[in-house]
Amino acid sequence: MSTQTQQQVTPELRRWIVEQAQAGHSAESVLDSMIKSGWNEEVAIEAMESSLRSHLESHAVQKGLPPAVPVPDPRLDESPLYLDGGDRRVHVLQAMYNPRVVVFGSLLSDQECEQLIGLAKPRLARSLTVATKTGGEEVNEDRTSSGMFFQRGENELVARIEARIARLVNWPVENGEGLQVLHYRPGAEYKPHYDYFDPAEPGTPTILKRGGQRVGTLVMYLGEPEKGGGTTFPDVHLEVAPKRGHGVFFSYERPHPSTRTLHGGAPVLAGEKWIATKWLRERRFE
Template sequence: MAASPAQPITPELRAWIIEQAATGISAPALIDAMTHSGWREEVAVDAVEQVLRGHLDQLARQQGLPPAAAVPEPALDESPRWLDAGDRQVEVLMSLANPRVVLLGNVLSQQECEALIAAARPRMARSRTVATATGGEEVNDDRTSDGMFFQRGESELLQRIEQRIARLLHWPIENGEGLQVLHYRPGAEYKPHYDYFDPAEPGTPSILRRGGQRVGTLVMYLNDPPKGGGTTFPDVFLEVAPVRGNAVFFSYERPHPSTRTLHGGAPVIEGEKWIATKWLREREFT
């Protein structure tokens, strides 16, 4: 599989990449093999990404899945330790490719966490979820928390955090919903669910008129519950501990379980949990 760095992606190379990936060889291992064969690393990375993404899109079409959409994405191509979020440096703690999950540290300061809780506390009410059957909202037994929504940009604090998120995830501010703050008391939880809107539900078209599908989620932890309250991803047996100032980001390029973004809020065992969630849409959210 020798190749010169300038060589285009040939049918033979495409078939080799797909064949190797199908046997379980990881993308980094494929890139390493290509660089040892004479490819420049950046060319090998682009070739592997292009071939595998195209192959997955082809498989999705064959299976009748919805088309893939552009998604928010931190700049992780060179495996940086820190990301520039404008007014602060954000730490990259963990990155998972499938599903796309990135754990980030130092997203919010202690003072910002406390200020969000203080601003949200007087406005808390029993959490509601979007009712895709009708396009409205409803109380859901799977979500036993209290919550509230800020309007986008309603305060200097919100504006600062929204600008930071936009820069961090390379996604326009106007494509984000207003920040939601949730409060979980002992025993409260949010059972596993998807954040995208189910295309099969009758109320989804009216929801999508406000900005298209959700394509990404950022969950920011505002305090440190002593036990429980993690964010779980059952499809990959991953649980993210809630640590004040940290955040977990995940994206989903199509509204389908193939994204493996099933997730939930584990029950709080001791203490309480406060989080702030930012949902990101395909287009401007109005």
């Protein structure tokens, strides 16, 4: 029997870990203390992570925040430079943990970008947003792009990209909304907003029937504007440049501003911007 299976994480140990964190001790010092006391490093790390996660979640709920839920997440534990997308090697260019933001390079090929744009052009119309008061859709003055939706798995190209996304972020294909392609001309923008559905809005229960909350977003850049058009995260002063073939992924474990996932599409200052957006839900999207 291994040391890991012999060592039991008791409620007393969990309380001690939380007390050390509350006292201001660093995670490294707490881990070092546990190892010196005879704890297997792997067991100690798991005990720390689960204890602190449980404590933070309990504290958040006590303060009135919605409960956290599982979210899609790329496997970045070993800080890989590349991830296996199944049919394509994808670069990891940047990762942030709070909020959870990952910038992917070479997520799409140039040919895939051109094909998506070509298929989308005949179907473009003024972009709509979800009407959270009714559960339907509406024109929103904060969003001045034109766009269209592909059905999930509508054609071979879309199905291939959706399978790649699912593999990269470890989330079922069926939990994704249809791929949306958006076109921004000079001056067009999408002002900062959240992608989750506000629990306080009357139309949210209707929206959630189709697959639960949104828990993740992937924005893929299909065409580069000459100036402007970046994806901004105002709460953390981050802007991701709209580089063709690249993408930015972010997740949000609860429908609340504490996730710091406020984001927007900065105005296009010159040229045109094309993106494809994939929203991910808690459950199968119908």
